[in-house]
Structure formats: structure tokens, C-alpha cells
Amino acid sequence: MSDERPQIYDQNLMHHSQNPHNKGELPNPDLQGSAKNPNCGDKIKLGLNIKDGSIRDIKFDGYGCVLCIGSASILTQLARGLSVGDAKELTLDDIEANMNESGKKREECMAVGLNALKQALSEES
Amino acid sequence: MLDVNSVRDDFPALKNQDLIYLDNAATSMTPEPVTRELINYYHELGTSVYRGIYKRAEETTNKFEYTRRKTADFIGAESSREIVFTKNCTESLNILAYSLHHWKDRNGKILVTEMDHHSNILPWRIMAESSNRFQLEYVRVNREGQLDMEDLEAKLSSNSVALAFPAISNVIGAYNPVKKLTDLAHENGALAVVDGAQWLPHRQFNVRDYNVDFLAFSAHKMLGPTGLGILYGKEELLEQMPPPFGGGEMVRSNTKTEVTWNEVPQKFEAGTPPIAQIIAFSKTLSYLNKLGMSSIRKHVNKLTAKALRELEKIPGLKIFGPGKGEERGGLVSFNLEGVHPHDLAAALDSLDDIAIRAGLHCAQPLHEAMKLNATSRASFYVYNDEAEIDRLVDAIKEAKNVLGGEK
Ligand SMILES: Cc1ncc(COP(=O)(O)O)c(C=O)c1O
Ligand SMILES: [Zn+2]
Numbered sequence: 001m002s003d004e005r006p007q008i009y010d011q012n013l014m015h016h017s018q019n020p021h022n023k024g025e026l027p028n029p030d031l032q033g034s035a036k037n038p039n040c041g042d043k044i045k046l047g048l049n050i051k052d053g054s055i056r057d058i059k060f061d062g063y064g065c066v067l068c069i070g071s072a073s074i075l076t077q078l079a080r081g082l083s084v085g086d087a088k089e090l091t092l093d094d095i096e097a098n099m100n101e102s103g104k105k106r107e108e109c110m111a112v113g114l115n116a117l118k119q120a121l122s123e124e125s
Numbered sequence: 126m127l128d129v130n131s132v133r134d135d136f137p138a139l140k141n142q143d144l145i146y147l148d149n150a151a152t153s154m155t156p157e158p159v160t161r162e163l164i165n166y167y168h169e170l171g172t173s174v175y176r177g178i179y180k181r182a183e184e185t186t187n188k189f190e191y192t193r194r195k196t197a198d199f200i201g202a203e204s205s206r207e208i209v210f211t212k213n214c215t216e217s218l219n220i221l222a223y224s225l226h227h228w229k230d231r232n233g234k235i236l237v238t239e240m241d242h243h244s245n246i247l248p249w250r251i252m253a254e255s256s257n258r259f260q261l262e263y264v265r266v267n268r269e270g271q272l273d274m275e276d277l278e279a280k281l282s283s284n285s286v287a288l289a290f291p292a293i294s295n296v297i298g299a300y301n302p303v304k305k306l307t308d309l310a311h312e313n314g315a316l317a318v319v320d321g322a323q324w325l326p327h328r329q330f331n332v333r334d335y336n337v338d339f340l341a342f343s344a345h346k347m348l349g350p351t352g353l354g355i356l357y358g359k360e361e362l363l364e365q366m367p368p369p370f371g372g373g374e375m376v377r378s379n380t381k382t383e384v385t386w387n388e389v390p391q392k393f394e395a396g397t398p399p400i401a402q403i404i405a406f407s408k409t410l411s412y413l414n415k416l417g418m419s420s421i422r423k424h425v426n427k428l429t430a431k432a433l434r435e436l437e438k439i440p441g442l443k444i445f446g447p448g449k450g451e452e453r454g455g456l457v458s459f460n461l462e463g464v465h466p467h468d469l470a471a472a473l474d475s476l477d478d479i480a481i482r483a484g485l486h487c488a489q490p491l492h493e494a495m496k497l498n499a500t501s502r503a504s505f506y507v508y509n510d511e512a513e514i515d516r517l518v519d520a521i522k523e524a525k526n527v528l529g530g531e532k
Binding site for chain 1: 476
């Protein structure tokens with residue numbers, strides 16, 4: 001093994017996964033969504049409070065790898081304050097824009113939080 | 126004793142490579158005599174089987190049927206008529222379920238186990254959900270991952286059509302008592318269907334000693350080519366079973382008013398088969414026989430025992446499956462506290478080019494039964510050695526520092 005530690009994941013993502021933002025459960029969510037990665041059992045549950053057509057509060061909980069939890073944490077930061085319409089437009093690229101270093105990226109893992117958000121918003125026009 | 130260094134030289138994909146390949150339960154590497162035979166077919170034969178009146182086609186057919194005889198010998202089948210070539214283990218099991226579906230005088234319960242791979246659950250599930258003649262039931266697995274024999278005996282009854290189970294679990298490596306399960310099935314008039322995908326690579330399987338009705342396995346997990354599976358079936362059963370697929374090769378005569386199926390096993394082999402793979406598979410069997418199945422088993426057991434011994438010493442690492450001293454297949458599944466299996470696998474790859482598997486291993490019911498979210502799995506084969514296990518252990522410790530550190 002070399003002395004130089006190879007980078008496994010992007011540093012910012014690692015940080016988010018170790019100190020996730022908006023983690024937990026909203027007491028009275030207006031909308032809820034959940035999603036799974038069927039290959040590995042990663043799962044995210046997500047709750048939203050909507051006021052005047054915008055995301056007032058958002059929290060997620062779940063079990064998953066660094067990519068799954070880190071991406072969900074970044075996602076909740078991006079989504080908070082957005083209008084429902086804008087939040088529906090969020091993509092993996094928006095999450096990746098917050099990752100500056102190269103590292104492993106498994107889309108199925110990174111998309112779990114996003115899929116949960118999409119599900120929660122799907123009822124909302 | 127296997128000489129790993131000389132074995133490794135036979136595997137072009139591993140030769141002079143840093144890769145530590147520990148995902149053998151998913152698929153194995155292919156030795157040169159096998160790949161050479163694949164090429165030989167395309168370069169020197171290239172014809173189809175059966176139909177030709179010319180010498181070249183006859184030669185292809187002879188080689189093709191030679192593999193069938195060799196496969197029959199390898200598993201102790203009575204005749205090569207009991208060997209059906211398929212696409213993979215999964216297709217073998219689907220063919221079986223599909224054929225049973227059309228076998229009108231068989232109705233009742235299909236028992237599978239919670240430790241089965243999806244490929245030995247879903248064909249039966251599809252069959253049961255598309256006909257009210259069948260009901261699917263799961264034999265329970267306890268928290269340690271052993272088959273609950275009481276539950277099995279309670280569920281097996283005179284209206285059971287089949288008991289399908291894995292010879293070895295692909296997740297936890299547990300061996301099932303094949304003969305005992307087969308006898309139990311037969312006492313209740315049920316067919317014994319064995320998924321041998323994880324057994325055949327390491328250990329002699331004799332279909333007559335175990336008296337199984339059907340055995341399914343894949344060539345690619347036992348140093349063979351991809352695209353080839355085997356379905357063994359007792360001849361008298363295959364004779365009675367309706368063909369699941371129609372097409373060329375499986376039919377003797379087909380007029381608008383009458384149809385006569387071909388004999389077994391061709392009745393089950395509709396269309397042009399994977400000729401190159403089948404011909405090359407005879408070289409796989411020669412290679413395995415040259416190494417010796419008992420040497421292979423000893424070698425893999427030795428590596429597995431060392432892995433268990435060393436992994437157990439890592440703080441926070443929990444190993445699943447059979448207890449100490451109990452027999453297990455050539456694999457170890459484990460979890461490292463505070464580190465997700467995906468992250469562990471990613472770290473081992475980045476840190477020291479070590480390939481392991483992480484996730485649910487196509488066995489969701491088992492993970493549910495054992496209350497597990499996901500697991501990591503290292504699996505061993507003929508070209509692995511003890512030094513690789515030392516590197517695995519070092520890399521896991523390192524991964525723990527890199528990933529679990531900051532919390
Ligand atoms: C126990 C078991 N059964 C069946 C299969 C399916 O094998 P294949 O994908 O080659 O059909 C596997 C391999 O993944 C397995 O481990
Ligand atoms: Zn993941």
C-alpha cells in the first residue's frame with residue numbers, strides 16, 4: 001500500500017455524510033417521500049413543509065453509504081427555500097456541482113434522496 | 126495442494142496484475158485453455174450443430190456432445206440425456222418452473238427458502254402468481270442464517286409440488302444438508318430442486334448420491350465461459366415434462382396438424398445453442414479435474430478459514446453465517462461497524478485494488494430474515510492466496526480509519 005492515501009470520495013461529500021444537514025424527522029410534514037436503492041438497501045425518507053408554494057423546511061432520514069447520505073444532505077440544502085416548481089427541476093448535476101474533487105460516483109446511490117424528493121413533490125402542482 | 130503461482134499463470138486476466146479478485150461468488154476468471162478453445166471453435170470450426178451433412182458440422186456436433194458426456198460424468202449423472210444446456214443457472218431454474226407450469230397433473234405448494242438467490246425465488250413466484258394451481262411458500266431461516274428444519278417439516282406436505290433450495294447460500298456460505306432435504310421432499314412426493322451455483326465451483330456434487338431431481342448451475346462461476354448454464358434432470362422426469370420454449374432443434378416433426386417434440390435433452394434446447402461456450406466448457410471440466418476437486422475444496426477451505434480467523438480480530442467487524450468449525454462455502458460475509466458496505470467496497474478498491482461485493486447479493490429475503498440492511502462479501506477461489514487475505518485485512522483496517530474516523 002502506498003503512503004499517499006488515495007481519495008475514495010469527494011471531501012465535501014464525505015463531510016456532508018459525516019455531519020449531515022437537515023437530518024431527522026419533521027413533526028408535521030405537509031409532504032413525504034421515500035426511495036430505495038434496490039441493489040444495496042440504501043433508503044431515504046424525506047419530509048417537507050410547504051408555505052406559499054415554497055419549501056419552508058425539509059428533513060431526511062435514512063440508511064445508506066457516503067454517496068447516498070452525503071448527496072441527500074446536499075440536496076436538502078439546495079431544496080430549502082426553492083419553489084415547488086424549481087425543486088422539481090433539481091437533478092444529479094446540481095448535487096455534483098457541490099462536489100469539487102473527483103472520487104467515486106455511483107449514480108444509483110446519489111439519486112436515492114433525489115428520488116424521495118421527487119416522490120414527495122409529485123402530488124404537488 | 127494447489128500451486129497458486131502456477132495456477133495464476135493460467136489466468137491472463139490476473140497474470141502480472143495487482144488486482145486482488147475476491148468476488149468469485151459472482152463470477153470467476155477464465156483460464157487460458159478455456160479461452161483458447163473458444164477461439165478454436167471460431168477459427169477452426171464455426172459451424173452449427175446437428176443439421177449439417179458435412180464433415181465440419183459433424184466435428185462440431187461431436188465436440189458439443191462430448192461436453193455433454195463430460196458434464197454428465199462430472200456430476201455423476203446416469204446419462205448425458207440428463208444434461209440440458211441453458212444460458213445460465215437462472216435460465217435453468219426458469220425453464221424448470223415454466224415446464225412445471227405446463228405440466229398439468231402437478232398442482233400445489235412450491236416451497237423455496239428465505240436464503241435463496243432471487244433466481245431460485247422469482248421463477249417460482251411468477252409461476253405461482255400466474256396460476257391458481259400453485260402457492261408459493263418460504264421456508265424460514267433463523268437469525269444465524271440456518272434453515273429452520275421445523276418450519277420446513279411443518280410446511281412440506283403431500284400437496285407440495287417442489288422444494289427448491291440452494292446447496293450453499295451465496296450470501297452467508299451456509300451449507301444445506303442436501304441429502305436430508307431431498308429425502309424429506311421425496312417422502313412428501315415433492316420434487317427436489319437444487320440450486321448448485323455456489324457448490325459446483327468448489328466441491329464434487331454427485332446427483333445420484335444425493336438423489337436430487339434437478340440441479341441447476343452456471344459455467345461462469347466455475348472457470349467456465351459466460352452464457353452457459355446447466356440443468357440436470359432425472360431422465361424419466363425430463364421425458365414427462367412439456368417443453369417450455371418452442372423453436373428449432375426441440376422439435377422432431379411439425380406439420381400444421383401434428384407436432385412431435387424432439388427427445389430429451391434437445392426438447393429443452395430450442396434454437397441454436399451457445400456452441401462455442403459449450404465446446405469450451407469441456408476444457409473447464411478438464412482444468413478442474415486436473416487441479417482436482419478435492420484439492421480445490423481444501424485450498425478454498427484453507428483460505429476461508431484464514432479469512433475468518435483474521436477478520437474476526439478486527440474490532441467492530443461482525444461475521445455472518447455458520448458458526449466456528451461449521452462447514453461453509455468459500456465466502457465470508459461481514460459488516461464493519463459504522464461503515465456502510467458500499468463504502469467499504471469502494472475503499473478497498475481505491476486503497477489496494479481489492480474487489481469485493483457489497484449490497485444485497487440478489488438475496489433480499491435473506492437480508493430481511495437476518496435483519497440486515499446490506500453486507501460485504503469476500504469470496505475465494507483457486508488463484509487466491511493467503512497473502513491476499515493479509516492485504517484484505519490491512520485494507521479493511523485502513524478503510525476504517527479513512528471512512529469511520531471523523532465521526
Ligand atoms: C446461489 C446462486 N444461485 C443462482 C445464481 C445465479 O447465477 P446466474 O446469474 O449465473 O444465472 C447465483 C449467482 O449470482 C447464485 O449465487
Ligand atoms: Zn450506496
